[in-house]
Amino acid sequence: MTVDNASSNDIAIKHLQKVKYVRSSPARLQKFQTCVEEEKIESGGLVCLDVDARWNYAYLMLEFAVKFKKAFSNLLLKDSSCEKEMRKCEGGLLHEDDWISVTSLLPFLKIFYEATLRFSGSRYVTSNAYVHEIFGVGTVIDGFTTNQDSSIRSMAFSMKQKYIKYWGNVLKLNQFLFIAVVLDPRRKWQYIKWLVEENFVDTSIINTLDRNLKALFELYENSMPKKQKGVEASSSSKTSIPSMASSDNQTTMDIDEIMSKRFEIAMGSSETSMRKSELEKYLGEDREPKDSRFDILQWWKVQQCRYPVLARMARDILAIPLSTVASESVFSTGGRVLDSFRTSLTTRMVEALVCTQDWLRASNNPILIEDTIFDIESLEEGMKELKLEQPTIIIDETVDETIEPA
Incomplete structure (x- = not known):
């Protein structure tokens, strides 16, 4: 080792x-x-x-x-x-x-x-944790370089050289991993900016990440149907105060619209602020507090009405796995199911066995023994009530004495 x-x-x-x-x-x-x-x-x-x-x-x-x-x-x-x-x-x-x-x-x-x-986890999001974990490991290695034990200190210096080789140049890192952190409402853009400034001398990557993030957002925004972009986008262009319109000596007034626009302008809501994109609004809001029970996928599911474009971005980017362990374990599981004694199983049956095993092992779907036993008993009672008609077979054992044996 x-x-x-x-x-x-x-x-x-x-x-x-x-x-x-x-x-x-x-x-x-x-x-x-x-x-x-x-x-x-x-x-x-x-x-x-x-x-x-x-x-x-x-x-x-x-x-x-x-x-x-x-x-x-x-x-x-x-x-x-x-x-x-x-x-x-x-x-x-x-x-x-x-x-x-x-x-x-x-x-x-x-x-x-x-x-x-x-x-290597497969039941939770990992793409938003890569940057956080990797730079955290680098911080721990730096701490061990001042350890009192000479062997630990020597090993830490050796580890530091390896760390710099792989993660010392921020320009060589995959920028999608940084964008995944931005899409984490507990960290957002402030965390990425602090992380780069804390660990690297060259901070030009911040401007590059900003441009790429906005370009990616525009790409998703242009690819989405207009109906899914939300009501805010369609109504944001109407910033002027509506005036009373007259037609055929009949005056029509929308009191709610007039008063709402006047209030927005009085509170300092300018035309520029009304045209903020989803990305700007998301980054401008406060970060979510740190909580070990925080479910980032559930958060984006709830917020997709406010941020439909960002929610689609988060769905794609947060789905990126960091490790191949999950995909490799599928082949290992398939090998255990389809062994030398089960070579005659059909592909449909193998798929059913593998999927059932995965569902039963899911942590969020515990097996309730009492409910399972109750279901089995109900099934057995139902089977007893089924009365299948059995064919009646009559065997004639009488012997005709008039027929002489040959």
């Missing part, structure tokens, strides 16, 4: 990978479980194995290993074969310095682990 995707590995991580010993056989695992019970360690599971292709498994392995530190020490005292096997490994036995190094390393790894989980 490499923290900075380089060729050098941390020594402490090499040592703690030896926890694989306890999972190498059922007998060793049973001995380790006995040590856990003796040390009265409460945990939902035992140490997990490392997966070379996925560094986040190494983080989970190290996290569990630190929890079972006393159990490992107990195992070394009771199991002589464990000590012999670990002495054969590179680095020898685990020492207190190794545990201290790994304990100080875990908070650093946790930042990347949690960011990876948020990026």
Whole structure:
């Protein structure tokens, strides 16, 4: 497992990978479980194995290993074969310095682990979180460059070089990711402006983003039917105070329109402010407060009457996934459904099984056991009431004695 995707590995991580010993056989695992019970360690599971292709498994392995530190020490005292096997490994036995190094390393790894989980999600919007998370990780790396531990500090400097390589040039970043942040009502344009000025010397990207954002808005606005642009757009051009019109000596007055326009002008609503676009109105309003329960898709669904053009932009841009994990997992799920014992399933049945599995696992659609049992019982009662007509078959067992056998 490499923290900075380089060729050098941390020594402490090499040592703690030896926890694989306890999972190498059922007998060793049973001995380790006995040590856990003796040390009265409460945990939902035992140490997990490392997966070379996925560094986040190494983080989970190290996290569990630190929890079972006393159990490992107990195992070394009771199991002589464990000590012999670990002495054969590179680095020898685990020492207190190794545990201290790994304990100080875990908070650093946790930042990347949690960011990876948020990026790979498939049941919530991720495009608006990319810029926020990436620059947040950069801030954390900067903080670790002043750590008192020399090994952590050295690793942080190495990570900083990697970070600058990929995200040090703001001009090379995908601008749609910045626009996705603008469409987040909790951050908007002020957040992007502050972020660029805080992290980069060259702030010319701000003007470029502003032009591209307005051009994208105009593209969506021109592509939408006039009926969907809202009533405000059609009525915004009428800013002059209507006068009384006379026809055939009959005077017609729209009192509501006259008084409304006079009030707007008296309150300082000029013709320019009446012609503000949806984008200008949206950016001019206050930002939404930070709330962990905030649903950005629901917010745009509610506001689509006020911002029909921006709502369509948000629907397209916020749908951009940051990770290919969701699409790759579809193929993995399909392989588990259509195995060697189910090769005769039709494509329609495979689709039904995959979709049903996804719906059942959805967090917002919990399975209610009581309701399910009630539905099954109702179905069984209905089946009992069905009376199917069975054909009556009569077997004549009489023998005609007049017929002589041949």
